[in-house]
Amino acid sequence: MLILFYFLVLTKQQRDVDFDDNYYWTSIDELSDNNIYKIKNLNQPYYYVQVTLFQEDLSFILIYDLNQIPKVNTSRGDYISYYEKRKTRFLKIEPNGKVIYITTHSKNNKGKYNITIWGSKIDYCDNSCSNNGECYDDGCECYSGYIGSDCHQTALEIQEEHNEIYFYGDETQFFYLNINNWDEMDIQLKLSTNSYQGIEITLQLTDAIIIPSQIKLNNEDSYIKQYKVYDTQPQELIFYSMGPSKDDFNIVFAARPINGHLNTIVSTLSIELTQYGEQENTFSIIVIIIIVVAISAAVIIIIILFFVCKNIRKRKMLRLQVRLRMARLEGQQPVQNTQQQDQENLFDLLTPISIQECNNQDNCAICLENLNNNQEVRQTHCHHNFHSICIKEWIQKNKKECPVCRSNLAIKDVDTHPKPSN
Known part of the structure; x- marks a missing residue:
């Protein structure tokens, strides 16, 4: 009996999917804790599953696996729609020849849902696109004003540097920022409000729209981040560039x-969009340029001053050397002039005589040659006779004494040397 009961229960919970000729199958089933659908006739490369709930079910989840019964939180599934508590769930399955097991879980035992499964050779996106969104291999591309993994949520696009968003009561609004070619500058959003009770900002970190519920989600930090903005406490959110990319990037917010239901006054949220670090970077570049120019100018001035000072010092040294040389020359010039003048005076004091007046002196005592050789003869005051050339050279050698008697040739000593007798 137990075996029969288990067989009946398993047969009720697990069903084989039998496609029609167009690889299409649909069914309306009761909510259950564990309904299993098995697809074993795999003639198509892609299989798509869509579930539509007839009533809101916050516990409903749709998952699948290959060659084994799927398990919650370990098998693949439409967890985004589960977190969003949506009535429509969607799966895209690529079996690669393996048996597909699809499971629906719900804590309710009252209510129904419609499940539709179809096979296709076409690779659609992994969700059904609403609001005229276009389906691509990597997901839905939404038109302006819609966001989410299937473009189901209306939202306000932030397009200007400053935006004002108005709230009435406790309504929730969605808005997004589309960034083209996000590879050059970081983005900064400055959020402020006039509400003293504050506005709660939910930053969506996925392509889907996840509205936080009263129950804390599993691994919540990986999907959403929340901020609170007050009239005395604004928020600044910075989004850093992720490097060169040709794709657009959406930053999605729920606020x-x-x-709000206690506040009858309309709340305002101000969003100011700027490029983070633009002023700082510009200021830094200007400061760097000024510093580089100042350092370069200082180095050039120092080099110029160095060469100018070196040139001035060199000129001073040259002038000093010139002055020293001039001083030396000026000091030597009178002596030389005096000596030359004395030599000329001494030579002029010698008396030119004829050969008959030589007093029987036949030879010049300097060159020892005969005086009678048609050369001019001069006589000293001590009455000694010499060729004029010879005695002049003698005097130029700074010799003031007579070559014969060593008497001073100055005129003062003339009378001290009598004329020799014949």
Whole structure:
């Protein structure tokens, strides 16, 4: 009996999917804790599953696996729609020849849902695109004003540097920022409000729209981040560039007033969009340029001053050397002039005589040659006779004494040397 009961229960929970000629199958089933659908006739490369709930079910989840019964949180599935508590769930499955097991889980035992499965050779995106969104291999491409993994959520696009968003009561609004070629500058959003009760900002970190519920989500930090903005406490959010990319990037936000149902005044959220670090970078570049120019100018001035000082010092040294030389020459010039003048005076004091007046002196005592050789003869005051050339050279050698008697040739000593007798 137990075996029969188990067989009946398993047969009720697990069903084989039998496609029609167009590889299409659909069914309306009761909500259950574990409904299993098995696809074993795999003639198509892609299989798509869509589930539509007839009523809201916050516990409903749709998952799948290959060659084994799927398990919650370990098998693949439409977890985004589960977190969003949506009535429509969607799966894209590529079996690669393996058996597909699809499971629906719900804590409710009352209610129904419609499940549709079809096979196709076409690789659609892994969700059904709503609001005229275009389906591509990597997902839905939404038109302006819609966001989400299937473009189901309306949102306000932030296009200007400053935006004002108004809230009435406790309504939740969605808005997004589309960034083209996000590879050059970081983005900064400055959020402020006039509400003293504050506005709660939810930053979406996925392509889907996840609205936080009262129950904390599993691994919540990987999907959303929340901020609170007050009239005295604004927020600055910085989004850093992820490097060169040709794809557009959406930053999605959900916002709602805190205790909005208690506040009858309209709340305002101001969003100021700037490029983070633009002023700082510009200021830094200007400062760097000024510093480089100042250092370069200082180095050039120092080099110029060095060569100018070196040139001035060199000129001073040359002038000093010139002055020293001039001083030396000026000091030597009178002596030389005096000596030359004395030599000329001494030579002029010698008396030119004829050969008959030589007093029987036949030879010049300097060159020892005969005086009678048609050369001019001069006589000293001590009455000794010499060729004029010879005695002049003698005097030029700074010799003031007579070559014969060593008497001073100056005129003062003339009378001290009598004329020799014949």
